[in-house]
Amino acid sequence: VPDRLSREAAVAFDEASPLRDRRELFAIPAGKVYLTGNSLGAIPKHVPARMAEVVAQEWGEALISAWNTADWTQLPWRVAARIEPMIGAAPGTVHVGDSTSVTLFKTMVAAVNLRPGRDVIVVEPTTFPTDGYIAQGIARTFGKTVRWCDPADPAASLDDDVALLSLTHVDFRSGAMFDMAAVTAAAHDAGAVMLWDLCHSTGAVPVDLAASDADFAVGCTYKYLNGGPGSPAFGYVAPRLHDSIEQPITGWWGHARPFEMRRDYEPAAGVAQMTVGTPPVLALSALEAALEVFDGLSHDDVRDASLSLTDLFIALVEARLPGVLELITPREHAHRGSQVSWRHDQAYGIVQALIGRGVVGDFREPDVARFGFAPIYVTHADVYDAVEHLVQVLAHDEHLDAAYATKDAVT
């Protein structure tokens, strides 16, 4: 193994990183190498104190007046305003509040409504399942059809029948990343609306929705945005569509004048018409606080760190365990998100054995070991240590012992 793959070299990388002071903002348990930030982000250290304040003071003491004194009514828009610059979204184009799946539903219906003469929704069969399930539900409900595309060439499935192309920017299993601008252009050339699922992108890879001319996007906030378990999703609507969208879940929070409590629904102007119910204040407060760790970070620095971490991980595994694991994540930077996935017959056992050693990755059916690299808190030293543990696991057949343990759950 060459010197550039030594632990000293890894530590030197970390010390020179523009993100070097960010790791300290997180409460990563001692001795843990946390490579599952693409499933549930780690907690920023200041979040517990902020949550205690929201719970005990805002809810507990201010009670109903906190809607004004703590400005809970604007809380969703404060959160949205923090997310917008992270995804190349203009001010007033992002909304938050519902789960990823509900946000996908209302967004997909709004998208399909823009192409009334077209009846096909194109989705990759390898997308995160809920994207496909939601599309299938919409198809059944509204008499549309889901067409499964080749993930290697979604544009090949476009034709005059396609209302919507819905893709996950970074694949949850392989970590492969689409060229957002090129695919969006292909969708538009075919007359289709383009929706991007940013669940495995936002906070870890550059996203520029405006430059890509995307129509809609939906993203998760509990992965690379560290909003806490089950934190609310965000949605994006291109400003040029704000006057023509129509979404079906017309709740009071999306009303033009909700507090006048009129009998008849009238959609709010702009992206606010995409919102539905009373905002989830506790969850949004955790998210609002968590997003502060990104203050002042450059997108380029985050991307550089992500590629440096995943490059090192790939190089170390292949140098120290040549031919043992099959890389399914693209090597080309342009096609790689911020995770690295390997195929191995005992992938499940490998992941379990690593967890037993404090290196937390996860397993995906049927034979994938998946490792996420949240550039804001994962270090090159973590990468080195993870591979060292992996070498030990395989050297001592620990993955065979672990193979029958209970399976872990969740995304």
Added chain:
Amino acid sequence: VPDRLSREAAVAFDEASPLRDRRELFAIPAGKVYLTGNSLGAIPKHVPARMAEVVAQEWGEALISAWNTADWTQLPWRVAARIEPMIGAAPGTVHVGDSTSVTLFKTMVAAVNLRPGRDVIVVEPTTFPTDGYIAQGIARTFGKTVRWCDPADPAASLDDDVALLSLTHVDFRSGAMFDMAAVTAAAHDAGAVMLWDLCHSTGAVPVDLAASDADFAVGCTYKYLNGGPGSPAFGYVAPRLHDSIEQPITGWWGHARPFEMRRDYEPAAGVAQMTVGTPPVLALSALEAALEVFDGLSHDDVRDASLSLTDLFIALVEARLPGVLELITPREHAHRGSQVSWRHDQAYGIVQALIGRGVVGDFREPDVARFGFAPIYVTHADVYDAVEHLVQVLAHDEHLDAAYATKDAVT
């Protein structure tokens, strides 16, 4: 004013109440008489510590493994199992997770789908606005019609065209309560499906969905259930409908085998098919803890306390301020929820002046002063003190000074 309306009599009532030890479970700020628990419930004292544990230990330390170690996957069902006995719902009939408005949407669509040949949804024009807005969105989306009924006689609007009768059990403005069993029977006689909005009922008035033969119900958890601001709603589906419902938001959490991550959607059995996205863990954890304050309480005792509090409030106001405020809440117990509302030209100023004195009620357009009585923490002494302050406000014209202050927001 007779002796039975003295403060001593009020204190004696509290000391004899079977709920007398419950008030101490809540952190009501000193000097505050909190009569807005029908908008945002007060915080149980143990919730902050529980939230701190969930945030710092479950999320912060256990991280992704908390889905197993803290059993987050079952958290929604633990919450549902606590709500079921409070509303006369059999085990396995309640789901939680989305906002009230989203839960209304998926429930109303599921209800309308049960009557494919019928195109009318009947709603009261005085319902909480989101119920009507959601119905209007469904009508527009699915080619249905909203028919506004007379709140005094909803059954008069039923005919062969009606797919769904959707009513709020307790009116958010007046506090009037429907006879759930009788109205449900009328809906069924007309061949319609019956949906009850329990937002202003659950936790304060007796609800027996099974005995009433209701088809669906939706309820809020941040009012009388004290789940915290924006906490997730619950939904109910009668067990006899579990095999025939079809709801449109088919997210991965409602899949029969979500963690197998198959391509095609297959609804879970039972009420689980109504769920959609990854559960909001922080919000559900607060709610789960908050529900503990109801442990061991008798429904009859809660109802007795509620009626005793509202009876006393009405009697005191009418004895001490005869002819000044117009009662719009029904006097008859059978038609009264757990709130009392008064009409007055300066209702807004009265509410503001009372808030300035620590008595928190709220104002509803155009001229209603609304006071909620959460029987689990509001005392008869509170009621006496609130009326004393009201007398002082009116005696000193404080309501005229306050009339131009900023309006309060929210539900």
